[in-house]
Each structure stands twice: as C-alpha cells, then as structure tokens.
Amino acid sequence: MPPRRRTQFTQENIDQQLQQIHLLDQSSSSENLEQLGPIIKQIHSNRQQDAYLRTVKTLIESKDAEIESICGDNYQEFIGSVSTLLSIKTYTTNLREKITTLDQNVSQVGKALVEKKRALLQSKKTASNLDEGIDTLQACLRVLDVVNRVGEMIKEGKYWSALRSLEEIGSMPPTSLSQTPLFQHLLSSLPSLRGQIKDAVTASVKHWLLDIRNVSAQVGLLALEAMDSRNRRWRSRRERDPLLKLSKVGSAVETITYEKVEYNVLDNEHIKVDFTPLYQCIHIYGALDALDEIRKSYQADRKAQSDLIIPQPLPLSSLQSVTQEIVGFFIIESHVLATTGNFRSERDVEELWEALVKGLTTAVEYSLKKEKEADSYLRAKEILLGFVMTLESYSYSTNGLHSFIILLFEKYVGLLETQYGKRFERIVLKDDDCIPMYVENTGERNSVLDTIWLDTEQRYQFENCAVPVSLPWSQGFYLCCQDIRSFVSSFYQFIEGVAQHHRSIDDLLSKSLNTLLADYISKSMAQRAEATSNLTQIAQIVTNLEHLQVACVELERALTNIRTSQRGGTIRITAAKSFESTLSWTLARVNSAIKSKLDDFFGLSEYDWTPPTRETSPSMYLYELVNWLTTVVDSLVIKETYKDKAFSAAVDYLASNLIDFLTGRNIPMVNENAISNILIDIDFLEEEFRRHGRPDLATAFVELRATAGIVMTDTVQEYLVPSMRQAAYGNVKPKRLQALLEKLARYGSQCRDSPSRDRGEKRRKEAEAVGRVFPGENR
Helix, strand or coil: CCCCCCCCCCHHHHHHHHHHCCCECCCCCCECCCCHHHHHHHHHHHHHHHHHHHHHHHHHHHCHHHHHHHHHHCHHHHHHHHHHHHHHHHHHHHHHHHHHHHHHHHHHHHHHHHHHHHHHHHHHHHHHHHHHHHHHHHHHHHHHHHHHHHHHHHHHCCHHHHHHHHHHHHCCCCCHHHHCHHHHHHHHHHHHHHHHHHHHHHHHHHHHHHHHHHHHHHHHHHHHHHHHHHHHHHHHHHHHCHHHCCCCCCCHHHHHHHHCCCCCCCECCCCECCCHHHHHHHHHHHHCCCHHHHHHHHHHHHHHHHHCCCCCCCCHHHHHHHHHHHHHHHHHHHHHHHHCCCCCCHHHHHHHHHHHHHHHHHHHHHHHCCCCCHHHHHHHHHHHHHHHHHHHCCCCCCHHHHHHHHHHHHHHHHHHHHHHHHHHHHHHHHHCCCCEEEECCHHHHHHHHHHCCCCHHHHHHHHCCCCCEEEEEEHHHHHHHHHHHHHHHHHHHHHCCCCCCHHHHHHHHHHHHHHHHHHHHHHHHHHHHHHCCCHHHHHHHHHHHHHHHHHHHHHHHHHHHHHHHCCCCCCCCCCHHHHHHHHHHHHHHHHHHHHHHHHHHCCHHHCCCCCCCCCCCCCCHHHHHHHHHHHHHHHCCCCHHHHHHHHHHHHHHHHHHHHHHHHCCCCCCCCHHHHHHHHHHHHHHHHHHHHCCCHHHHHHHHHHHHHHHHHHCCCHHHHHCHHHHHHHCCCCCHHHHHHHHHHHHHHHHHCCCHHHHHHHHHHHHHHHHHHHHCCCCCC
C-alpha cells in the first residue's frame, strides 16, 4: 500500500489563509488567537515540503546526465521542461524567502500569542477555580441558609419543617462540598439543632399544658351545664311519656336522643381547645425516636397538675369549682387518649382518675365531718352527682363515687332524722294545741286530707262531710304528717339519679321512718300526755295516736306502691306497735287523770266513821262527783270503748277507795252507822249509773256491798261455813272482812255502854275466827 501523500500548499493558499486571520476582532472583547493554530500547522507542513524540495533538487542534479540524455532526445520538450523547472525554482526560491520571512513574522506573532495563550489559560484556570469556589460558596450559603431557616422555623413554631430541613442536610448526596470542613462542622451541629427543636417543642407543650390547666375549669363548667341541660330535657320528656318513666340519663333510649344534639365542649362558641402543640410534639418526638421520653414527661406533668386541683382542706363552697376543673381535666385526657394513638395508655389515665377520686372523696368527707345541716350533704351530693354523670358519659369508672354518695346518703339521713326529730318534738310538745282541727271550707279540707293518711272508709267519710267541720285529729297530727311527707321527699331527693341498691335504700327508709315515728313522735306524745292533767288534751292525744296507727299502715302501702313502680322493694313500717303501746299508756293516763280528779272530790274528811246515827241520803260530794264524771268522760273525743273503760276505771277507783276506807289501815275504827252510810252512797252511785245508761258499772261495788252486808246482817258464822261461803260470799276477801270486824271491835271496846262493849267483843271473836280459818290469806 503506497504511502499517503501529504497535502501540498501553494503560496497562494498560504497567503489566502493569512489574509483571513483576524487577531483582533472589533466585535469581540477577547483576542482571536484560535485561528492561528491551523495556519501554524500549514506552515509547518510547508517547511517539510521545502525539505522535500531540497531532496528533489539533489536527485535532479544526480540525474542531470540522464536528464541531459533524455533532453537531448527530447530537446525541445526538455527546453520547455527546463524553462518550466526554472520557473518553478524561481517560484520556489521566492516562496522560500517569503516563507522564511513569514516564518520570522509568524514566530514573532506566535511567541506573543503563546504568551497570551498561556496567560489566557492561566486566567481560565483561575476563573474555573473562582467558579468552583463560587459554586462551593453558593452551596455553603444554601446550606447555611437552610440552617438559618431552621432557627427561624423553630421560632415560628414550624418544628416539623425544621426537622425535615435537617434531615435533608444530613441526607445530601456526596459533592465537593461534602469534604469541606464547613460542611463537616454543619453535620456535627445537626444533633444540637435537633436538640433545639426538641427543646422548643417541649417548651411549646409545657406552655400548652399551662393553657389547658387554665381552661380546664371552663371546659368542665360547659360539660356540667350540658349535662344539666340534658337532664332537664330528659326529665321533661319522661313526664310527657310514661313509658320512659324508668329510663334514666345514659340509658339506650336517652343516649340515642342525645346524640342528635351532642354538644362539643372542646370546640364551641365559648371556647376552642387546640391540641396542635401536643400532636406536633408527639410527631417530633416520634421522629426523634424519643416518644417514651415525652410520654413520661407528659404523665408526670399531668400528675403534678392533678395534685394541685384539690385544695387541702377543701371548703364546701369551692367544691363546685373543683369538680368543674376535674371534669375539664379528664375530658381533655379522654380526647388525648382517643386522638393520639398509643401515646397515652388507658392505665395512665386510670391512675390519675383513681388518685383524684380518692383525694376528692377524702376531702369532701373531711369537709362534711363538722356539718350539722343535712342540706350541706344534699348540696354536696348534687354537685358530685352532676360530676359523676358527666364523666360517666366519657366512660370513666364511677363505682367508687357512687359508693361514696351512698355513704354520704347514710350520713345525710342521720342528720335528716335528727333535724326532723327535733321538729316532731317541737310540734308535739309545743306547737300542738291538742284540740280538734277546724276547717272552714272545702279547699282547706282537701288540703288537709291530701296531707294526712287515712284508710279508704275514713277518707270517703271526710271527703263527703259538710264544711265547716271539726276534724277528730289536732293540728299536731296534721303537722306531723306534713313533715313526714317532707322527710320522705328530702330522702328521695338525695337518691334521685343515684345508681342505688334498692333494697338497702328501702331498708334505710324503713329504719328512718320507724325511728322518727317511734322515737320522736310516739315518745313525745307520751311525754306530752304525762306532762298534762287536762283530760281533754289527753283524749286528743289518744285520738292522734289512733290516727297515727292508721297512718303507719297507709304510709307503708303508699311508699311500697311508689317503690314497686320504680322497681324498688317493700317499705316496712313497724312503728304502729310503738303507737299502740303509747296509746295504752295514754289511756292509762286518762284513768290516772280521772282518779286524780276524783281524789279532789272525796277523801277521809268527807266521812265520819263513827257517826251516832245513820244517814238517809247520800253524801253531798257524790252529786258533784257523778255530774263531773259523766259530763267530762262523755265529752271526751275518743271511742266509746275507751269511754267505757274510763268509766269502769273511775268506778273501780271509787269502789277501791271506799272499801279501803272500811278495811284499810288509815281508818282505825268504824261503826255500823258508817257502814250503813257507805251502802247508801253505793246505792246512789248505782242508781246514777243506771240512769246514765251504764248499769254494768254496779259490778264494781259487789265486793264492798257483800263485805258490808255480812257485817250489817250479822252473818259471819254463815261465812265461816265453806259451802255457804262459796255459794253466797265468793267475792268477799277474808282478810278484808277480818279487818272490818277488828275495826268494829275496836270501836265497841271504847264505848261506855255494855251492849256496845258486848257487841265489840263479839266482833273481836268473829275476827279471830275468820283469822283462824284463813291464816295464810292476805288482803
């Protein structure tokens, strides 16, 4: 393969290219040196061509002979060729000179250009270094700007954006900047910046915790007001619909209804609780893999805040505000628990709840310890009940609070018993006038009948009686019934809305009512009866006691019916036995009062026990006595049975006194005239009782008449005969007969006349005979 021939450049070509070179371009700010390169290469090629020409010349000279030979043969052609070669030589010589000149020129110009090029390359290298430095500085500035923006974002609260920016810096791809000390310093400062973000977001949450502590009371107030409104709305609906009577707030029916108008206590026209700081903090701590740290810190802060809610001691006047704050506290906790995933555990919240409930119950119990008014317990219960119902709706366990309310209820009932007991004592002992209650019109009568308790027959009787009318009971009975109703109302007012064990509530009500009825009303009536000798008042107490016995039965029936309708138990009223006992005692007090009055009518001074003659008419005091007895006893507003017993007791008392006069130790001696006078008085009394329709009262004088008859008919010997004694003298007591005979003997022994003395001796012997026959008998 022949060698490749070099390109031949003529002088014209070179001149043409040189003319096209423009080293200084007027439109350019830099020298146009790049165009010299190709020309220089061409010049170099021409130099090689010149060497080639010299070699050719040598060859030509060596071949002159041959050429001459050839030229001789071809002279003309040779001449022409020589001429051509000479021309070429001349041209070549001229070209060489021009090239030499041009080479010198180019050498000079090229040297300057090389220097410029070297300077230009150095400038470009410097410019490249500057560009690289600028790029690096700009990259650093961008990183520094990001770092600076991190600080600004922290100040602006854009913690997540700040953290993302730091992550972007840390995750930048390797560049020339990555190896710089500045960048390494920035990378080493990232943990500190993350710490600043962490500290800032923590401070934000701390401030938020302070804010929610300040608004907890308002949140609680709104929640309690919403629950109160919910209660009132449901109570109104229950009153309109009997089917909902047993349904309470929180039941399925009520809950469905309430959901239609549910009120958000955390976001409303009054308040808006923003949880963003907490959420942001949780997000940041989660990204920093430090969630446990903020979780523990939050729990500790909330524990500290909960410890500050209840003051020690707790004034009852502050209980409302304290419960409001507690409600707000746990509503916020409930929202945090529901919206933060696994940040809060239910156990953490339960621990706070249990501790706060325990503290609250202890504080309330201590505050109520010195309270003597039942209303204080009622107010505390109302506050606690609203508190319980509100937090129940947020699924907090309130069993402990319900038990505490029941405990308060028991103490409340104790105070209520004392309070109403004093009222009953005042009514019975001071306020009761012990006269039949008088009503003037139908309204008053119906009001009274709606207050007291009567059986169906009595109620029908009084509802259809004409007015005005005097009712059989006194105002004291009416006031006691009124206060019993008030007590029952106050009793149930406390347990309204309380989750209760019906049986224990019913038992407590039964016990309390029995205590009030038996220990206060019944005993107070016994005291009132004992303190008065006025028969009319005592009789009124008897009537009141009778109606209270009926009221016990009717009250038990009424309360049991109410409790049954509320799925409760049975109320047991056992105080009727106490009223029965007091009634028996009061009836005895009637008899005692009558006996006391009878003592005012007669006594030892009314009789001469050794009169010289016998009377033909009864003692004068008996007229007044019988008139008083029949008038007073018949006028007593008590049952006829009680009147009969009063008459019987009074006559028995009269007979007992008369026989005691004759046979007792107070009278040392008597004569037959005195005994005759006593028998005349007995005849009078029996006649008067028959005239007043009470002939059966004569039986009270049987013993007296029989004992006196043995003496007056001188039939002692007959009495000593067992068969005769059992047939005719069964009512005569031997010792009394013996005592009477001894008194007659004593009188006869003091007489001066022989017949009387003999008669006295006879009586002595008869007394001894009676004493021998019945040595073990006692009067």
